[in-house]
Amino acid sequence: MKQLLLPALLLSTTLAAQAQRKPAPAKPATAPAPVAPAPVAPAPPTITAARAAGPGATVTIRGTVTNGPELGQLRFVQDKVAGLAVFSTTNSDLHTLVPGDSVQITGTLKNYNGLLEMDPVASVSKIASGRPVTVVEVPAAEMNTVFDDAYEGRLVRIKGVTSLATAAGTPAESLKGNTNYLLNGQKNNPVRIHVASTGEKGLVDKTPPTGTFDVVGSVSQFTQNGTGGYQILPRLSSDFVVAGGLPAIEGEPVPTNVYRNGFTVVFQTANPGTTKVEYGKTSALGTVVDLPAPTRLHTVEISNLEPNTSYYVRVSSTNAAGTSRSAAVPMLTDNKKKPVGR
Known part of the structure; x- marks a missing residue:
């Protein structure tokens, strides 16, 4: 029995020591080093500031182009409050610009017969296209x-x-x-x-x-x-x-190429627009033909009508400025066959 007591005592002492031992504290996580923000490039000066710099100054401007090659090698660039002429005989990047292009351009200002313009042009950077132009x-x-x-x-x-x-x-x-x-x-x-x-x-x-x-x-x-x-x-x-840019229907629509089952509706607008023709046996109309291509001379053939029958026809045209619409007018089919080749 005495030989058994000593190992038991040693085992008990070891377990008690292990129970009293505390786990080592976890090392705190190392915080990531702060990342410095990327430097923000200064915005280019306004066109107003560039104009104030005057002839001989090298400036950078940002704005929207308002014309294309219809003014030759000259482009006008404007922001919300000022504009500047930009001219070059050699800069192909400038010559590809069209209205609505947002650009950043660097060059030197000069006085050309009273017109302040950028010439020579050092660099042209196109940022976007299709931007609205303030008028x-x-x-x-x-x-x-x-x-x-x-x-x-x-x-x-x-x-x-x-x-x-x-x-x-x-x-x-x-x-x-x-x-x-x-x-x-x-x-x-x-x-x-x-x-x-x-x-x-x-x-x-x-x-x-x-x-x-x-x-x-x-x-x-x-x-x-x-x-x-x-x-x-x-x-x-x-x-x-x-007419403020509206299609503006000129006169009334008229029927041409009339036959027993149809006719062609023709009308003209002052400015290009889409083509829409509504027709029916009553003023409520009911049937619609839409042609999306913009034009000034509008021609729509209406078929599958009844012979010797009066139809109400109303036309309209739409473009970016708005919609122009006529009153409904009567048009009459007859009892003739459709002409060959029409």
Whole structure:
């Protein structure tokens, strides 16, 4: 028995010692070293600040382009409060820019016959495309206010112009490139047509609208004595805006190619827009034809109608400015067969 007591005592002592031993405290987790924030590049100066720097200063501007190649190698860039001309004969990045491009451009300012412009251009960086362009709007009675250095380089819209005249005071007809015309015949308010604004959408060889219209263009300057010489540079024929830009249906829709089971509806709008024709046997109409392609001359063939029957027809057209709609007018089928080839 005495031989058994000693091992038991030793075992009991060991267990008691283990029970009293405390676990070692866990080492605290090492906190990650703070990461320094990436340095924020300073925003480029506003165009207003760049203009204040004056000729000879190298500046960086950020803004939205308001014209494309219809003004040749010249681009106007503006932000919400100011604009600046940018010109280069060699910078291909500049020449690819179109209206709505958001850009950052660096270059040196110079005075070109009164116009403050960036030339030479050191770098062009396109940031985005499709940005909205702010347009300063003034009634024609107050157009003198935008022929001023405060608006140089900005896109303006003169509303309610009634005529465009030659320097001799005669009505403008076929417009010529690199030629000045007078808004409402006023010599201090010229519009200059750029020789590069050609083609179907250009201004060269186009006839200005009759009646009342708006004129959109960038404010530029050309003077050899340092004062005055402000002029508006429209870009495309669409810058002569009739009816506020709405499609504006001209006259009533008319039926052509009438036969026993149908006819073709034709109408014209002052500005391009989509084509929509609604028709039916009553003024409630009920059937619709939609053509999404914008056009000024709208043509829709209506078929599967009943012979010798009157149908009500209403047309409408939509573009970015809104929708123009006619009243419903009656159109009549007859009892003739459809002409061959139609």
